[in-house]
Amino acid sequence: MFKKILSVLMVVAMVACLFAACGGNEDAGKSDATTFQIGAIGPTTGDAAIYGQAVMNAAQLAVDEINAAGGINGVKLEFKAADDEHNAEKSVNAYNDLKDWGMQILLGTVTSTPCIAVVEEAYNDNMFMLTPSGSAVDCIRYDNAFRVCFSDPNQGIASADYIASQKLGTKVAVIYNSSDPYSSGIYEKFMAEAAVKGLNVVAQGAFTADTKTDFTVQLQQAKTAGADLLFLPIYYQEASLILAQADKMGYDPAVFGVDGMDGILTLENFDTKLAEDVMLLTPFAADAQDKLTQDFVNSYKAKYNEVPNQFAADAYDGIYIIKAAIEKSGATPDMSTEELCNALKGAMTQITVDGVTGLGMTWTADGEPNKAPKGMKIQNGAYVAM
């Protein structure tokens, strides 16, 4: 009996320790703060880690730059990244953990599904949130949330418009990832807009996360239908396999991608010759010659020893957008999270930001950015504006 009682007591002690160990610190984003505390959530481990790491690296870079230049109106920034493993449940946990740390502004989350879960929490707390790359429509369904990237429907519509207006192909085939919200979101709007614009879509091939290595069936289907343009609203990892497999089949259509295609040139063990003449609609190109992009790419390369992708660019812009909004609203770090959110919300629709993902970006109250997508073409292993 003694042992049983002991075990119960130990459980009690354990539970108490669990709760007590991380107790305290209830002053989440309250008064005496002297810095702006910016939290970021994204997958830094797991399958989607490449996106989360890029975002965290670039955001840290931007924060360091701003702090080195004296902060925002003399106020320094503090930055903390939290991992969500691309899992909605963990993302909410990460959000709560950042709140315990004292987060006042949220840069995140990086991926769409977790973002939809977190926006609900942020809305309840009235915390200002800016997602660098959460592109699903519902990511910013509340008025406290804004985004840096294009939304999925926007990309689908813009792609269809671009293909139709530039007359890039007469018969279009689409291969998309039906298990990925990003890809299927673009696909759906693309199809709707294609019907409006009179694009002739002759083949639609879907794959899922479990079948993302062999695309011969979908390619054969497109080839048989005589498609001369292949639209790939997918990420570059799968796109690289598609290009290689199409090459093996002796099938050489024009290829059109979206912003997920960015990164294909830096993929390891990928023959960049295969990507020759691939067109993509992306707001960011690491090879662009303007000073802003060059500075960003160079300092990113110097710090992390790799070429930044579009996620990094979105996050880098994200921090500067927050800076612009803070400057515009005259917010101070001693404001409560709620006051800060209301101030930034108002400022977001008034600011104009020149960033690496677009010049003269503005926002509407529903959180969507206004910026022009750039049409790019890969020539001799580098992006060239179309």
Add this chain to the structure above:
Amino acid sequence: MKQGSRLSTMKKSTKANGITYLMLLVAFAVVQIFTATGSMTNLIKGLLVPACIYIIMAVSLNLTVGILGELSLGHAGFMCVGAFASSFFSVCMRDVITSEWVRFPIAIIIGGVVAALFGFVVGIPVLRLRGDYLAIVTLAFGEIVKNLMNVLYIGKDDSGFHFSLKSAADLGMEPDGKVIVKGALGITGTPRDSSFIVAFILVVITIFVVLNVINSRQGRAIMSIRDNRIAAESIGINITKYKLMAFVVSAFFAGIAGVLYSHNISTLTATTNNFGYNMSIMVLVYVVLGGIGNIRGSIIAAVILTVLPELLREFSDYRMLVYSLVLIFMMLFSSSPAMVNFREKLSLKTKRSKGKKAKEAV
């Protein structure tokens, strides 16, 4: 002394169950005290409901793995079914039944019953298999459910519900129709009805039912199948019936865990991490770590393994490494021969001292 002697004459299982309930009660009281004094962090507050969800998952899986003795790798599949069924109901009925005290219980029952139904349908053919084969088929079941949810589109307009397995455009809805289940995008906008109180009540119900099943006539029949199938059959136990009973009860509670899950976060998608085999294995880890067939162990393991990775956030990217090390040490602690020896010695000592005390009392 009188009480002590009553305790020692009490049935062993009753005593063990009493400790389990006592443990739950204490945990509940501790949480309530910390909430009332406001000394609980947001992180822990956010983890209360998930901890309850995984307790339910672990306890219900323990019924299949520990009591029935069949290895099931598709437990997350039942959770997925329960989550989607109840979430679908709640989103549809959000405007019709505005009181969450009416809507949520109905959602819980729907989630549980639909999962149990799947358990029944799957169980009939599957429970004819044994050992590895059962594991393989349940694994496949979990994956099938996950993939099915990823291509399922359901919309609702004035003329009723529309189904499609292709895309939202194929639903053929009127313009004012609303797509409720959006394939890979899943269901968004589930009302947030899960609360710690409801989750805790469901944990207690789950444990109550499972413990009572174990200690009942049916439970003994189920365990006899586990221990010796041929002997059980020879004394006239209906193997299929009892196997199916355990399997369906287990699926029912997994469905309920799914309901809590889907009503705790506003977005519901079926991915490998939350409803795929990763989750099934995770729950199996809770069961194995807590001790196969040991309900109290499952509860403790589920709580520790849910909370631990979050508390390790300080280690940032190394937390997965730390987490796995902790897992290994826990496994060693619970089952390495040296540790088992040590614990036996400890329990012998307490037994002996108890015996001495009993003698003194006489």
